[in-house]
Amino acid sequence: MGLNMTIDLGVQELIVLGDSDLLIRQAQGEWKTRDLKLLPYKQCVEDLSKRFRSIEFRYIPIIYNELADTLATLASMLPYPGNTCITPLEIQLRDQHGYCNTLEVESDCEPWYLHIKNFLQTGKCPEHANGDQKRTIRHLTSGFFLGGEILYKRTPDLNLLRCVDVENAEKIMNGIYAGVCGSHMNGYVLVKKILRAG
Structure with missing residues (x-):
């Protein structure tokens, strides 16, 4: 679902972060997928990956990925109606200092970006x-x-x-x-x- 959402958004370059060493290494092609139930998912990931200019899979230990673990637990408790569109959940987590830049107002009133x-x-x-x-x-x-x-x-x-x-x-x-x-x-x-x- 995440790969499909990024394709719909027009993303061309993607870094996928995951806390399952097994799945990340399988997605990277380092390890073979032997479980017959996972083969269709692996094929789906390979097919979707071809639609990006570049895609990288990175392993993140679960202790550094508590938010994703919590969301996965919550998601597993909810029934998923197959024909319903799920709106992405926007979460902001900030435990670091924020930084800002002061910009002068453009003379033509156009945004700086x-x-x-x-x-x-x-x-x-x-x-x-x-x-x-x-x-x-x-x-x-x-x-x-x-x-x-x-x-x-x-x-x-x-x-x-x-x-x-x-x-x-x-x-x-x-x-x-x-x-x-x-x-x-x-x-x-x-x-x-x-x-x-x-």
């Missing part, structure tokens, strides 16, 4: 861009991910940060600063609240 988003959508740079600017835009896009109409910035630990324009950033900041999330918080807690709201 407009050229990056356009390049990911169309594969084309702006007509007025020179060679250096085009190289910069192509280089920058490798650090971003487009999910539908929403642009995300990739972090080194594979988290995605939603990109917002000045207007939405001000709404988020004003809502939090006005005390919606509590008025007595230090800077670290405030940054976490802002990132959750984004």
